[in-house]
Amino acid sequence: MKLQNKVVLVTGAARGQGAAEARRFVAEGAKVVLADVLDEEGQRLAAQLEDQAIYQHLDVTSDPSWVAAIERTERVFGRCDVLVNNAGIYWPAAIAGTTVELAEAMFRVNQLGTLLGMKHAAASMKKTGGGAIVNISSTAGLRGFANAIAYSGTKWAVRGMTKVAAAELAPHGIRVNSVHPGCIAADMLKQNNEEVHRMGAERAPLERHGTPDEVATLVAFLASDESAFITGAEVAIDGGWAV
Numbered sequence: 001m002k003l004q005n006k007v008v009l010v011t012g013a014a015r016g017q018g019a020a021e022a023r024r025f026v027a028e029g030a031k032v033v034l035a036d037v038l039d040e041e042g043q044r045l046a047a048q049l050e051d052q053a054i055y056q057h058l059d060v061t062s063d064p065s066w067v068a069a070i071e072r073t074e075r076v077f078g079r080c081d082v083l084v085n086n087a088g089i090y091w092p093a094a095i096a097g098t099t100v101e102l103a104e105a106m107f108r109v110n111q112l113g114t115l116l117g118m119k120h121a122a123a124s125m126k127k128t129g130g131g132a133i134v135n136i137s138s139t140a141g142l143r144g145f146a147n148a149i150a151y152s153g154t155k156w157a158v159r160g161m162t163k164v165a166a167a168e169l170a171p172h173g174i175r176v177n178s179v180h181p182g183c184i185a186a187d188m189l190k191q192n193n194e195e196v197h198r199m200g201a202e203r204a205p206l207e208r209h210g211t212p213d214e215v216a217t218l219v220a221f222l223a224s225d226e227s228a229f230i231t232g233a234e235v236a237i238d239g240g241w242a243v
């Protein structure tokens with residue numbers, strides 16, 4: 001098992017890709033902290049994963065919430081080896097229709113949340129000699145899509161912050177990589193309009209949506225020691241949509 005005895009914190013783990021990642025980490029032998037604001041769903045999943053997982057309420061936009069989540073991770077499992085910054089929000093909006101409220105909401109969850117996660121998890125990892133951080137960006141962080149200016153801005157920022165963190169944290173034994181999913185059949189996609197849904201399958205050279213399990217396979221690899229020489233990388237998992 002490639003993640004035996006690793007302690008992993010996954011944000012946005014109550015459903016969608018985060019839940020698939022948490023299940024995969026447990027299957028690979030890890031102890032997992034499921035962090036989300038959807039307490040009921042998160043607690044239900046943690047109960048299914050029995051003693052290998054706990055649920056922690058974490059609003060990624062809040063500094064004190066991060067302090068509490070890392071403290072509990074260390075208290076229950078003794079350390080934090082891996083952080084997956086997966087929590088994210090997305091609403092399509094044209095440039096003309098992008099309000100301050102919409103842009104700030106996406107900035108706070110997608111960009112600030114990822115930054116705060118790296119800050120607090122890295123402080124914990126430094127105490128134990130290293131770790132791995134996987135930041136979930138998007139195809140929208142690799143190329144331009146109409147009607148996604150605020151979301152894309154945050155996902156390009158996640159890609160850029162990943163490279164800064166990879167350079168800065170390498171001396172502490174911490175690797176940082178970004179993952180760029182295309183259209184993945186999870187709740188976020190279902191919430192969006194028919195056109196985004198259709199385009200994701202029709203315009204990707206592989207002509208289908210991806211699955212949360214396929215993303216989980218990639219994230220588990222980047223979290224594991226099998227990727228020990230990979231840091232600062234951006235890996236697309238999008239059926240070729242960004243080519």
Ligand SMILES: NC(=O)c1ccc[n+]([C@@H]2O[C@H](COP(=O)([O-])OP(=O)(O)OC[C@H]3O[C@@H](n4cnc5c(N)ncnc54)[C@H](O)[C@@H]3O)[C@@H](O)[C@H]2O)c1
Pocket residue numbers: 011012013014015016017018035036037038058059060061085086087088089090109136137138139180181182183184185186187188189
């Ligand atoms: N589904 C796709 O097609 C797709 C494509 C590219 C990138 N992504 C990215 O993948 C990641 C996972 O998305 P998903 O498809 O599983 O969507 P999802 O909506 O199913 O899951 C997102 C999770 O993040 C949580 N979350 C939202 N705000 C939070 C906050 N403030 N604090 C903590 N948790 C919070 C939600 O409660 C939810 O559980 C996101 O970062 C998203 O931007 C998704």
